[in-house]
Structures are given as C-alpha cells and as structure tokens.
Amino acid sequence: MKTVKYLFISFVLICSAPGCMDLNVPPVNVVTDDVIFGSEDGIRSFLARVYGAMPIEDFRFNHTNGINHFYAINPFSCLTGEAISRDVGGANTETHTYWSEAYSIFRDLNYFMETAPSYKDKGGFSDAQMNQWLGECYFIRAMTYFAMVKRYGGVPIVTQVLAYNSDRLEELDIPRASEEEVYNQIASDFDEAYKLLPEQTSVSRANKYTAMGFKSRAMLYAGSIARYNVTELFDPNTQKRLCGIPSDKAQNYFKQSYDAAKLLEGHYELYTKAWSATDKDAQYKNFADMFFDASSPENIFVREYGYPYSVHGYDCYNVCLQYMTSTYAAETNPTLSFVEMFDGLPRKSNGQIQVYDEDGYYVLYEKPMDLFANAEPRLRATVIFPGDLFKGEALEVYRGIYKVPVGEGITRLLPEGSTELYNSVPDIASRILMSTNSQTQETITDNAGNSYNAAGASGVFNNQGVACLGGFGLRKYMNPDMPADLVVENRSDQNWIELRYGEILLNRAEAAFELFLMAQGEQYRTDAYNCIRQIQERAGADIVPAATDITLDIVRKERRKELAFENKTWWDLKRWRILELEQNNTLFRSLMPFFILNENKWFFDDRLDETNKRYTFDTRWYYKSIPSDRINESPSLLQNLGY
Amino acid sequence: MKNLKYSLICCSLALLVFYSCVPLDNYDMPEETLKGTVYVAGTNKTESIQTEVSDQGVRIRMLEYSWSDNPQPFDFYAMQDGKYNNTKIFKGNYNICVAGPFVPLQQYDPSGNLTVDGSITRDIKGTVEIDWEVEPFLKIEWVGEPVVNAAKTKITASFRITRGTNNPNFQQNVTDIYLFVNSSSYHVGQHNHDNRYSGRLQGNAAQAAFATGDVITLTTQGEFSPERDYYVRVGARINYQTEGQQRYNYNEPKKANVLSN
Structure with missing residues (x-):
C-alpha cells in the first residue's frame, strides 16, 4: 500500500513539473512555416510533394482508381478501342472522383505563393531561385486546373488562400466559373510560369518550355471544345456558361496553342538516335528505345520512377x-x-x-x-x-x-x-x-x-x-530487358514521359490545320504538313505526298497512332466529340x-x-458528374447535365 | 492475472455500454407510391409516349428542398410505354419533373434563368398519381407490318416520321433514323439492339429522308440468322440534347416472325 502512495505522489509531481517551464515553445511535432520556407531543403521537400501530387495520368492511373494509385489494372486505353481487357467490360467514363485532391493542391500552391516570398531574405535565396519556385507553383496550378476542366467543365477558381471561419462558412461556397474562364486561368498561369521559370531544368521539373508545351495541349483542348462541343449549361445565379465555350473563341485558342507549340522549336527534337531512313528494323528499334533512353532529346516532362522508392507494375500487368x-x-x-x-x-x-x-x-x-x-x-x-x-x-x-x-x-x-x-x-x-x-x-x-x-x-x-x-x-x-523473376507488382521503374516533342508537333499540326480550316491562311496548312511529315518519317509510315493532301482525319489519325497507349487518346476522342459515333454498340x-x-x-x-x-458511349460523359458530397458541402455548385 | 481479468471485464463492459450509443435505424421504410403516365399532348390521354428502358429514355426527377437548396436529385425512369410506377418513396414534399425526347417542361434562357416551368410540387403520401402531357420531338408511325425476306435474313419496315411539336425552338434537323433489331427482347431500342443488323440513316441522309415527308422504308443490314424471331422498332432523333443526350422517339415495337413463320 505504501508503494501505491509513493507512486501516486511521484505521479502528481511528474504531472505538475511541466508547469515550471516556459510553455511558449514551438511544438516539435508540427512543421512550421520557417522550417519549410526558410531553407532550400524545406522548399525542395515542399515542391517534391506537390509535384508528386500533381495529376499525371501515368502508369499508376486508370479511369476507375484515379491518379497515383498503386495498381492500375482496368487499363485506360481499353476505353478507346486501342485495346480490350478482361477487366473492362465496355465503354465507360471515369468512375473515380477527382475533386478535393485538386483543391488541396491549390491551397498548398496558393499558400506557397503568398508566404514563401517573405522568407527570401531569411533563407538567403536569390531572385532566380525564388522565381523558379514561384514559376513551378504557377505551372502546377495550371496543370491541376487543366485536370479539372477537362473532366468537369467550369469549376470554382481559387487563386488565394481561403480563411476558415466557422461563422462564415458561406464565404467558402464558391460557385463554378465558366469553362472559358478556367481555360483562361490556365493560359495565364502557364504564361506566368513561362516568365518566371529558367530556360533549363532537369526533365522532371518544369522549365519555360515545359510550361509552353503543356499550354499548347491545354489550348488545343479549349479550341476543340469551342469548335465541337454542343452541350450548354448555364448557372442562373452567375449567368456563366459552365459547360461549353462560345464557338467564336475557337480561333483564338487554336492560335494560342499553335504559338506555344512553336516556341519549343529548336529546344527539343524527335528521338532518332538509332534511326535510319532506309532501315525498317532501325526505325522499329528507335521508336521502342525512345521510352527507355533518359537522355532522349524528345523528353520534355518526365515523371521519374526508381526502385525501391517509387515503383509501378506496368510490366507485370x-x-x-x-x-x-x-x-x-x-x-x-x-x-x-x-x-x-x-x-x-x-x-x-x-x-x-x-x-x-x-x-x-x-x-x-x-x-x-x-x-x-x-x-x-x-x-x-x-x-x-x-x-x-x-x-x-x-x-x-x-x-x-x-x-x-x-x-x-x-x-x-x-x-x-x-x-x-x-x-x-x-x-x-x-x-x-x-x-x-x-x-x-x-x-x-x-x-x-x-x-x-x-x-x-x-x-x-x-x-x-x-x-x-x-x-x-x-x-x-514494356521493358524488354526485365528479368522474368522481377516481372511482379511494384517492381517496374521505367519513367513515364508525360510530354514529348512528338506530341508538340502533333499539337502544332492540329492547331495549324484548324486555323487553316478557319481561313487563316495557306501557311498554316503548310506548317501542319511539315509537322506531320516529320512524325511520319520517324515512324516509318507512308508519307502524305503534299500539303494539299492533308485532311483533319489524317492529322487526328497520326495523333492516335503516335500517342497510343500514352493515356491521351480518350481525351482526344472526347474533345473532338466523336466518341459517341465511334462507340455506338460497337464491337x-x-x-x-x-x-x-x-x-x-x-x-x-x-x-x-x-x-x-x-x-456505347453516353454523351453525358462529355462532362463528368460532380461528386454529390461536394454539392452537399457547397450548395452553389450546379451539377452537370443528366446526373 | 487477476488485474488482467478485471481489465478484460471492464473493457468488455465498456464495449457493451458504448455499443448501445449507436443509433438504431428505426425510420419507417419508404412506402409511398408515385405513378402515372407520360402522354402525348393533344391525344386526349389516349396515346402515351414511346421510349426506352434506360437512363436515355424518360427520366422522372424528384427534388426534396426541405434539407438543402441544391438537394441531391432522386431519379427513376419510365417504362417503355411511357408509364412509371415507384412504390418505394419516402413521405415528403417534392418538386417533380419529367425529361425525355419531348419539349422540355423546364426551359432556360441563354443566361440560365428558368423561363418555362412545367414541374409540379406535391406532397407524396399514400399513392399519388401524376400524368403528364408532353409534345414529342418526332412522331413515328408504322405503315403496314415489317416484312421478312424470302431467305429469312432481312427485315424491311415502312414508317412515317412527322414533327410532334410546332415550337420553333425544337425543329432541329433529324440526325439519326434507326430500324432497331433485337433477337431476344421486346425491349428494343438504342440501348438494346444488335448494331450489326440494325438498319439506319444518319446525318444528312436522315434529314433528307425525313424532309420529303414521304413514307420511309428501311431494311436491316447484313444477314441475320433465320433461327430465331426478331423484335423491331423505329427510333429517330433530332439534333437536340435533353440533359446531355440526344434522345430517341420511337414507335411501338413489333415482333417479326422469322423462325415461327
């Protein structure tokens, strides 16, 4: 019994001891702003995390499990007719919801952009460093808005840190912007990134041309929506068009796409290390090797993998x-x-x-x-x-x-x-x-x-x-050199090339040809022809004889062939609004x-x-349904048509 | 050892006690009924609208506003002959509207303001019957019976398509005319047909055939097996999207006796 008494007394003493200390110390289990923003390492860790969360549709993406999922069976390419799979029963849309992940990224980026500059002196950072980091934030923000707009149409635009105040929650209920406004936000973020970013970086971080490369992709999508979309949805409270872009805007978007793509000329080139004009085997080998050569001059933006820290199962599946x-x-x-x-x-x-x-x-x-x-x-x-x-x-x-x-x-x-x-x-x-x-x-x-x-x-x-x-x-x-016993889940580590110069040429060709069709001049058709020709020559395909033979079908087909199995085709078929024609009770x-x-x-x-x-593609899928729990939280979000 | 026993007992007791804190779902089952028919306007409720059994047919949408200004809609779909019947609805006050291949009951101006509102707000309690009268985009009538060829590998059908509405906003071109074929089910339509055999006119050809105002004759494509009977039905749609989809108007399905002929 005595032992218990002593134990009790020591317990009381121990508990009261902290009362003697100064409580005003930073908590050791919370990372504070100055740890992150005050040092280069801190900032690097911050950026590594947002780069990692950035929506890239790579080996770890598919339409049911979403982005950065550890396995990716149900291949995305089995929605486009490129392939069939035992796990994909027919046409579908994405069944994962990508919404709150994006707004977490926006918050992180906005927080960085508002906070980091004030730590410039403390950390002793140069202008160049700070510009690069801010440029990367603009770049990732544009990428993430693009991932949203291509799914939902107009979404709420948040470009500053929102303060949480439980008394004024309605201030956080932000209605959807128009689809056009979101694309314009993306364009201006990429432009800002272009101004701030350096000329050259490692291939897994953005530089000036990465930003322009992705801008050419995003503006091409915007132009196609303006030209081919027929869905209209207006928000009566804001009078904004949430789905669809007025068709008179198409030309401007195609022009922006074209100009952005053209900026990359001379900075990247098609991969031809093993290529020979006369040898089909060499052309085959060249195209297959391209995806494994880390020094490829065609790579613009790459998500890097490396066993054992960052892996996928592409070969295994x-x-x-x-x-x-x-x-x-x-x-x-x-x-x-x-x-x-x-x-x-x-x-x-x-x-x-x-x-x-x-x-x-x-x-x-x-x-x-x-x-x-x-x-x-x-x-x-x-x-x-x-x-x-x-x-x-x-x-x-x-x-x-x-x-x-x-x-x-x-x-x-x-x-x-x-x-x-x-x-x-x-x-x-x-x-x-x-x-x-x-x-x-x-x-x-x-x-x-x-x-x-x-x-x-x-x-x-x-x-x-x-x-x-x-x-x-x-x-x-597919890795041809992987030993058989390593062909298991989470063992592959080849890099994912999210953007390569081949796509830039195809973006440029498509935008140029659309501009030609809009009577903007013969020079656009000639340019489209030259781009397509480069792609076809490298591929060893039949070459279109002359610029006058180019059609929109040829431009699109070339894109489908070149970018097959790179998770781009479904979005292309969608923005051309031809999926319901291609997939109409189709086998x-x-x-x-x-x-x-x-x-x-x-x-x-x-x-x-x-x-x-x-x-059979359902035309409602041109705009994905907004998750209902988001609407419950934020009642001014208007649901897309048909859901 | 004894301590262990006590603590085990305490833990189990706590588990039991807190377990009872989980609220029991003792709400009544939904058991109210909403039913009715979507009729073609001007037929004095003698003709109901022909549609397909899927979310591309006629949708009945119910909205309960007592919880939220932007409630999660409760949708269900009409049967092939335009009738609907749902016997599992919670009691409440609902705004109800139907949407399908007909002039929308709710229309918006270009900035999204509601200009025409044909929806109905009603307490649902017991059995509530609501009929609707709508103007279909297109009316499709059979002309004679579908004919099977001598080799029993094709079906030819004649029909007439006319506009179902005078509303100038819904006179878009006809983009698709289909003779839908199904080898097993009376429920035939674009959601359930055999694409290999269904005869069709699409794009400009569809509009051209429609514009003449004459009887249109379509034959199935390819050659199907003579070893079974087929169900056929004509569907046509205009270049207008209702809730994100171009929806088909239909005539009533017919059975073509191929095997049993």
Missing part, C-alpha cells in the same frame, strides 16, 4: 501470358481495329486487313510474321505481332490448329460480322483443335511425329482471363492466327472480338 511470373498478365490487349490504322498491311477496299486471296480462301503464310513483313515500324514498336521477338522469345499466340487436309483452300470460318465463339460452331470445332485454358492444353501430333499444343503459350484461350484476347501483345513502354475487331498441321503453315482470321465487349 501487361506482359503476355508466356512471360508471366506473378498472377497478372495481358491486361492490355491491342485490337485489330487499332492495328488497322497503321500502314504496311494488306488491305481490302474498305480499309480492313485482307487475309483472303482472290478466290476467297485464306492466304497461307510460312511464318506468322510474314503477314507483317511490310508493317509500319512504329506499329511493331507499339504492339507485339504474333511470332515477333520479345525478351529473346517469339510471342506465341494462336487460336487453334487446323487438323484436316486443306484441299483447295480454307474458306472463311465464320460469316461476316459473327460474334460466335469458335468452339460453339460444330463445323469449326470438328476441323480445328482448340484449348479452353493453358492448364488443360490439348496436344496433337503431326505425320512426322512432332507434337503441338492446341493454342499458343500466350493464348488464345476462350476461358482464361490472362490469355491474349486480341491477337497482339503490348510493346510500347472491336481481333486477329486470330491458326496453325495448319502437316502443312506447317499459318492463316489469320479477322473477326469481331470473341469476348463480345460492346461499347
């Missing part, structure tokens, strides 16, 4: 089944519809691939790669053809083995437009051996005694999720190789996606 180490594979399966956009393939008059001879029989090939002998090198660097080498191993993709004598030839397996599963057509199942999954591969032996699997090591199987679905593997950004096409037993030959069947994924 997208590698073909035969290279699989984990339980993930083949999330992104390029479609034939996508592949058919490229040059160098045998074609029918309607532009689709020609796999039949004049008599209507399938053309037989010695090797699967023979069909792609003349394919555009950029395509080969974007998808893996059946039989092409990846990691020193041929991609083995085929649907089945034709086991009966060919006779005069093989006529088409399914009627045009059929979505039937091959296995469920008795006539096909009796002639072709197929496997439902890789665990139960069936085998067949030819006359010479060689045994063959019924389907390729990567598929195609009709009942196995991780099998190849479209007939092609994904090549772009994409796939290409299925078959091996012919005893002949040692191959044929290809072009067909509608066997997994029957139908795509």
Whole structure:
C-alpha cells in the first residue's frame, strides 16, 4: 500500500513539473512555416510533394482508381478501342472522383505563393531561385486546373488562400466559373510560369518550355471544345456558361496553342538516335528505345520512377501470358481495329486487313510474321505481332490448329460480322483443335511425329482471363530487358514521359490545320504538313505526298497512332466529340492466327472480338458528374447535365 | 492475472455500454407510391409516349428542398410505354419533373434563368398519381407490318416520321433514323439492339429522308440468322440534347416472325 502512495505522489509531481517551464515553445511535432520556407531543403521537400501530387495520368492511373494509385489494372486505353481487357467490360467514363485532391493542391500552391516570398531574405535565396519556385507553383496550378476542366467543365477558381471561419462558412461556397474562364486561368498561369521559370531544368521539373508545351495541349483542348462541343449549361445565379465555350473563341485558342507549340522549336527534337531512313528494323528499334533512353532529346516532362522508392507494375500487368511470373498478365490487349490504322498491311477496299486471296480462301503464310513483313515500324514498336521477338522469345499466340487436309483452300470460318465463339460452331470445332485454358492444353501430333499444343503459350484461350484476347501483345513502354523473376507488382521503374516533342508537333499540326480550316491562311496548312511529315518519317509510315493532301482525319489519325497507349487518346476522342459515333454498340475487331498441321503453315482470321465487349458511349460523359458530397458541402455548385 | 481479468471485464463492459450509443435505424421504410403516365399532348390521354428502358429514355426527377437548396436529385425512369410506377418513396414534399425526347417542361434562357416551368410540387403520401402531357420531338408511325425476306435474313419496315411539336425552338434537323433489331427482347431500342443488323440513316441522309415527308422504308443490314424471331422498332432523333443526350422517339415495337413463320 505504501508503494501505491509513493507512486501516486511521484505521479502528481511528474504531472505538475511541466508547469515550471516556459510553455511558449514551438511544438516539435508540427512543421512550421520557417522550417519549410526558410531553407532550400524545406522548399525542395515542399515542391517534391506537390509535384508528386500533381495529376499525371501515368502508369499508376486508370479511369476507375484515379491518379497515383498503386495498381492500375482496368487499363485506360481499353476505353478507346486501342485495346480490350478482361477487366473492362465496355465503354465507360471515369468512375473515380477527382475533386478535393485538386483543391488541396491549390491551397498548398496558393499558400506557397503568398508566404514563401517573405522568407527570401531569411533563407538567403536569390531572385532566380525564388522565381523558379514561384514559376513551378504557377505551372502546377495550371496543370491541376487543366485536370479539372477537362473532366468537369467550369469549376470554382481559387487563386488565394481561403480563411476558415466557422461563422462564415458561406464565404467558402464558391460557385463554378465558366469553362472559358478556367481555360483562361490556365493560359495565364502557364504564361506566368513561362516568365518566371529558367530556360533549363532537369526533365522532371518544369522549365519555360515545359510550361509552353503543356499550354499548347491545354489550348488545343479549349479550341476543340469551342469548335465541337454542343452541350450548354448555364448557372442562373452567375449567368456563366459552365459547360461549353462560345464557338467564336475557337480561333483564338487554336492560335494560342499553335504559338506555344512553336516556341519549343529548336529546344527539343524527335528521338532518332538509332534511326535510319532506309532501315525498317532501325526505325522499329528507335521508336521502342525512345521510352527507355533518359537522355532522349524528345523528353520534355518526365515523371521519374526508381526502385525501391517509387515503383509501378506496368510490366507485370501487361506482359503476355508466356512471360508471366506473378498472377497478372495481358491486361492490355491491342485490337485489330487499332492495328488497322497503321500502314504496311494488306488491305481490302474498305480499309480492313485482307487475309483472303482472290478466290476467297485464306492466304497461307510460312511464318506468322510474314503477314507483317511490310508493317509500319512504329506499329511493331507499339504492339507485339504474333511470332515477333520479345525478351529473346517469339510471342506465341494462336487460336487453334487446323487438323484436316486443306484441299483447295480454307474458306472463311465464320460469316461476316459473327460474334460466335469458335468452339460453339460444330463445323469449326470438328476441323480445328482448340484449348479452353493453358492448364488443360490439348496436344496433337503431326505425320512426322512432332507434337503441338492446341493454342499458343500466350493464348488464345476462350476461358482464361490472362490469355491474349486480341491477337497482339503490348510493346510500347514494356521493358524488354526485365528479368522474368522481377516481372511482379511494384517492381517496374521505367519513367513515364508525360510530354514529348512528338506530341508538340502533333499539337502544332492540329492547331495549324484548324486555323487553316478557319481561313487563316495557306501557311498554316503548310506548317501542319511539315509537322506531320516529320512524325511520319520517324515512324516509318507512308508519307502524305503534299500539303494539299492533308485532311483533319489524317492529322487526328497520326495523333492516335503516335500517342497510343500514352493515356491521351480518350481525351482526344472526347474533345473532338466523336466518341459517341465511334462507340455506338460497337464491337472491336481481333486477329486470330491458326496453325495448319502437316502443312506447317499459318492463316489469320479477322473477326469481331470473341469476348463480345460492346461499347456505347453516353454523351453525358462529355462532362463528368460532380461528386454529390461536394454539392452537399457547397450548395452553389450546379451539377452537370443528366446526373 | 487477476488485474488482467478485471481489465478484460471492464473493457468488455465498456464495449457493451458504448455499443448501445449507436443509433438504431428505426425510420419507417419508404412506402409511398408515385405513378402515372407520360402522354402525348393533344391525344386526349389516349396515346402515351414511346421510349426506352434506360437512363436515355424518360427520366422522372424528384427534388426534396426541405434539407438543402441544391438537394441531391432522386431519379427513376419510365417504362417503355411511357408509364412509371415507384412504390418505394419516402413521405415528403417534392418538386417533380419529367425529361425525355419531348419539349422540355423546364426551359432556360441563354443566361440560365428558368423561363418555362412545367414541374409540379406535391406532397407524396399514400399513392399519388401524376400524368403528364408532353409534345414529342418526332412522331413515328408504322405503315403496314415489317416484312421478312424470302431467305429469312432481312427485315424491311415502312414508317412515317412527322414533327410532334410546332415550337420553333425544337425543329432541329433529324440526325439519326434507326430500324432497331433485337433477337431476344421486346425491349428494343438504342440501348438494346444488335448494331450489326440494325438498319439506319444518319446525318444528312436522315434529314433528307425525313424532309420529303414521304413514307420511309428501311431494311436491316447484313444477314441475320433465320433461327430465331426478331423484335423491331423505329427510333429517330433530332439534333437536340435533353440533359446531355440526344434522345430517341420511337414507335411501338413489333415482333417479326422469322423462325415461327
């Protein structure tokens, strides 16, 4: 009992002891302004955090999980027809909500811009340093508003730190600005950044030209909205147009986009380190290598990754089944519809691939790669053809083995437009051996005694999720040198190139051509032609003969081909307002190789996606719905149409 | 050991005691009913509007303003024949409006001010029936029955499309005329059709066919399987977006006997 008494007394003494100290000391568990703003290291840590939070749609982004998510299955490219995935059932819009994250960034940046300059003397910073940091804040703010406006249309513009006062909460209820005002804010923030930023920085931090590069992208979007959008939504309280921009503003935006893109000329160039005008293999290698060369003169803005601190799982999720180490594979399966956009393939008059001879029989090939002998090198660097080498191993993709004598030839397996599963057509199942999954591969032996699997090591199987679905593997950004045992989640660390000079040329070409269409002068068409020509030459594509042959379709198609699988295409289709035309109960096409037993030959069947994924785009999705909890908090936010 | 036992007992007691602080959801289930029909104006409530079963058809929107000036809307959708019936609604005072392929009941001027307001504010208690009379953008009538070709691989249908409203603001061009085909369901429309076979006129061709005022004849495209029956229906829409979507007007669906013929 005595012990308890002593314990109690010492407890009281200990508790009262702090009363003797001066309580006016900075709390050690809160980082105060002078720690952050008073030293270069503090500012660097601040900027690193906002750069990290800046909305970049990279390896760790998709339309369901949003930005900076640790895994990214359900690939974004499977909303555009570029690819299909077992995890994407059809057309969709983004289902993640990106709202409060953006306003946290705005607050951080506004706070920095209001506070940091007063620490200039204390920290001993030079004008150049302070300008760079402020310029970066303007840059990131513009990037973040751009991420908002392309989703929602007009959003509340906050350019200063809002004070929280629980008695006057209604002051924080800021109505949406017009879509036009947001784009103008973005333009002025990029312009401010251009003034403040230095000429050169590391490629993962913004410089003058980074700001102008992104400005060319944002203004191109604004111009397209002004020109092609038909949705109108006005806020009766503010009389502002929340969705849509008056069409007479289009020309000004395209001009701004064009001028910004032109400023980058001479500061960056297309990557051609391994390129040769006459060698298709070199062109292929050049385009594939571009995404892995840190010293590429084409890189304008890069999000850097590095194991083990900052990683993603792009290789793990997208590698073909035969290279699989984990339980993930083949999330992104390029479609034939996508592949058919490229040059160098045998074609029918309607532009689709020609796999039949004049008599209507399938053309037989010695090797699967023979069909792609003349394919555009950029395509080969974007998808893996059946039989092409990846990691020193041929991609083995085929649907089945034709086991009966060919006779005069093989006529088409399914009627045009059929979505039937091959296995469920008795006539096909009796002639072709197929496997439902890789665990139960069936085998067949030819006359010479060689045994063959019924389907390729990567598929195609009709009942196995991780099998190849479209007939092609994904090549772009896939690391060809990654050892098999490292192909697991959160192990990849290749950099994401968010902006490269190729896109700048395409921005410039599109803006120029739109200006030409608005009768702004022949020189714009010539300039568009020159930009497109540079892209096509580097890609090894067919070159448009002359400036007078350029059409808007050619400009757009070039963009889709060049920037495929870089998470840009969905936004492009959206701003051109053509998604509902492209995706109207649409099935994409796939290409299925078959091996012919005893002949040692191959044929290809072009067909509608066997997994029957139908795509229908809902025009309401041109403007995303504003999260309802934000409206509850801020009642003056008007919801977009149709939600 | 004893201490441990006591503290365990105390913790469990505390858990039990605080657990009872969670409020029990003892509100009544929503059990009021709102139902009705969206009729075509001028038909003396004999003809209801034909639509599709989806959020691209006819939407009934309910707003309860007692909690917020900008409440989260409660939406549901009409059936294919323009009737609607919702038996799970909370008691309350609601502002109710329908939107679909017809002249909007709520219209705004270019700066967003409400100029026409056909919405209804009503207490919902028990069963409330509200009928609406609206002017569809387009009226579509069958002319004769859909005809199946001899090989049983195509359907041809004739119909007439006329404007459903004289309102000068809703005389936009017709952009799409579809003969929607579905191989399994009576619920056929742009939300549920087989794109491979549905016959269509789009863009200028659609407007040109409509502008003549004559009977239009459409045939399905491609060749479908003769091994089943098909449901067909004509849909057409003008270049006007209702709530972010161009919506189709329809005629009533018909079954084309292909297999059972």
